Amino acid sequence: MKRLLALLLITSCITACAWLPGQAQETPAPNPITKRASILVINDIYRLDNLPYVRSLRAALEEKEGDVLLLHAGDFLFPSLLSQRYDGEQMVNVLSYLDGDGKAFDERMFITFGNHEFEKGKLKHAEMLQKRITESQFAWLGTNVEFREISPGRRMVQADNLLPSKILTVNGMKVGIVSATTDVKGADYIQRFIPPQEAVRNVTRELRKQGAEVVIAVTHQTVQEDKDLLTALGDDAPDLIAGGHEHERQSLQVNGRRIVKADADAVSATIVRLSVTGSKLPQASLEFVDLPGKYAADSTVQQQVTHWENRFGQEYCAEKNAPADCLASVLGKTQVELKAEELTIRRFETNIGDWLVDIAREQFAAQGAQVAFLNSGGMRLNQNIPAGDITRKHIDTLFGYPARLVMLKLTGKQLQAVVDRSIQAWTGNGHWLQISGFAFRHNPDKGTAEDLSLITPQGLRPVKPDETIYAVTGDYLIDSSGDQDGYTMLSDKLIVDPAQPRIELKDQVVKALQQAGSTGIAPKVEGRICNTAVKGSPCLLD
Numbered sequence: 001m002k003r004l005l006a007l008l009l010i011t012s013c014i015t016a017c018a019w020l021p022g023q024a025q026e027t028p029a030p031n032p033i034t035k036r037a038s039i040l041v042i043n044d045i046y047r048l049d050n051l052p053y054v055r056s057l058r059a060a061l062e063e064k065e066g067d068v069l070l071l072h073a074g075d076f077l078f079p080s081l082l083s084q085r086y087d088g089e090q091m092v093n094v095l096s097y098l099d100g101d102g103k104a105f106d107e108r109m110f111i112t113f114g115n116h117e118f119e120k121g122k123l124k125h126a127e128m129l130q131k132r133i134t135e136s137q138f139a140w141l142g143t144n145v146e147f148r149e150i151s152p153g154r155r156m157v158q159a160d161n162l163l164p165s166k167i168l169t170v171n172g173m174k175v176g177i178v179s180a181t182t183d184v185k186g187a188d189y190i191q192r193f194i195p196p197q198e199a200v201r202n203v204t205r206e207l208r209k210q211g212a213e214v215v216i217a218v219t220h221q222t223v224q225e226d227k228d229l230l231t232a233l234g235d236d237a238p239d240l241i242a243g244g245h246e247h248e249r250q251s252l253q254v255n256g257r258r259i260v261k262a263d264a265d266a267v268s269a270t271i272v273r274l275s276v277t278g279s280k281l282p283q284a285s286l287e288f289v290d291l292p293g294k295y296a297a298d299s300t301v302q303q304q305v306t307h308w309e310n311r312f313g314q315e316y317c318a319e320k321n322a323p324a325d326c327l328a329s330v331l332g333k334t335q336v337e338l339k340a341e342e343l344t345i346r347r348f349e350t351n352i353g354d355w356l357v358d359i360a361r362e363q364f365a366a367q368g369a370q371v372a373f374l375n376s377g378g379m380r381l382n383q384n385i386p387a388g389d390i391t392r393k394h395i396d397t398l399f400g401y402p403a404r405l406v407m408l409k410l411t412g413k414q415l416q417a418v419v420d421r422s423i424q425a426w427t428g429n430g431h432w433l434q435i436s437g438f439a440f441r442h443n444p445d446k447g448t449a450e451d452l453s454l455i456t457p458q459g460l461r462p463v464k465p466d467e468t469i470y471a472v473t474g475d476y477l478i479d480s481s482g483d484q485d486g487y488t489m490l491s492d493k494l495i496v497d498p499a500q501p502r503i504e505l506k507d508q509v510v511k512a513l514q515q516a517g518s519t520g521i522a523p524k525v526e527g528r529i530c531n532t533a534v535k536g537s538p539c540l541l542d
Helices: 002-017 051-065 089-095 123-134 196-209 223-236 299-319 351-362 392-398 412-422 505-516
Strands: 034-042 068-072 109-112 139-141 145-147 149-151 166-170 173-181 190-193 214-220 240-244 250-254 257-261 268-277 283-290 330-334 371-375 388-391 404-411 433-436 438-443 448-456 459-462 468-474 529-531
Touching: 034 051, 034 173, 034 240, 051 068, 051 268, 051 299, 068 214, 089 299, 109 173, 109 214, 139 173, 173 196, 196 214, 196 223, 214 223, 223 240, 223 250, 223 257, 240 268, 257 268, 257 283, 330 392, 330 505, 351 371, 351 433, 351 468, 351 505, 371 412, 388 392, 392 505, 404 412, 412 433, 412 448, 412 468, 433 438
Parallel strands: 034 068, 068 109, 109 139, 173 214, 214 240, 240 257, 371 468, 438 529
Antiparallel strands: 034 268, 145 190, 166 173, 250 257, 268 283, 330 388, 371 433, 404 468, 438 448, 448 459
């Protein structure tokens, strides 16, 4: 009886479970495929030195990991010493060889505009920028940069390789690319900068509609602006920000999306390995690679670098009737590292800044100069000078433009206005001042410059609004034919002696190095600018 009952149950199950013709079968869903792509990120490259190692790193990655997307987050045309002569042509040429072939278009290299790409901002310079773009063997991204129109449908800067965005396939992964550039440096040939959050949101949505599985924003703005962008955009945010503008490596996450930046001048590069599985949020692993590190210089790229450096040295020294190796000649020594890296000297008091401005004030000491100030944007070295020799190349790069000195007659109120301008938009701008003969307290959180005081032989004393102050500065800040770095409260009408020949600061710096002899210089930060956000920094006002 038990066997019969079991047989009836089995038969019943077979009948009930049997597939009937015309009835759909349920097929188990396949496991989603994980796709992977490697991204190589560099940013803020003013010198050619490390680019041969970038090529070697890229080649090694391509050999192991297939297609590699190379992203440059802006700042390279200017302000290097070579670009003073070649307007960035040397940079475009060498960057075009990062795929190993400088004559073939690189389908997987994209670069965005940095503020230094607009260093030459007059209408007449649009043609120069246009030329740099069209001769590039890679694509430029200008999502939020709107150039002026010449006629309907035709802009002052446009090219087939200047794109608002791009979608491409990297190792089977559909990747969308968008960009955002800070508006801290405009140009007459730019109509406007579209607000980055607006531009990135709209383009990211469109790229995803087109099937992008991953969206990358290549940005040249502060890390805080990058964070704000990811926070504000929410689900419309890009999956990765490959950033520039700041010059030190950074990595952080906002709502599961990563922001990365490498060190300037390709001292390091960032490798981001992306993986995406189905509809899940893409995952990113990160590796900073110090260069040169274990990598040998790529011979083809090195050949181009050597060509440009030799050409420049020969032309530059010949014009000065100097030996062909004049840039390597030693002008003096320093006992300490001199802090001249751009984002340091444009945000803080530095030892080389103090030294330069002290030299400027000394030139008018006999005429009663009490203070001096110089815009840090005129200090163009963008690298620290290690203890040891100071060469002609260091000094000639530092002074990218003439720095002719004048003495002004100001009121205390006008000096306060100068200081207030210095701290505006405190994100590493060239109008930030290095100062001598006075001190103040800078509160970045409140955006204030307080406790303005003169440094006198008797000690510090507060500046009175109506008192007369004799101040030394560079004539760029009083030249109303230019932008004066925003110091419109100054003018040539304030010059004490308009007939006096203007002193070139660079010549006085060379003299000071020679006078220091073999002992060398050893400037230090005195605490003239007291930053309330930096604990433990020296402050004369305390």
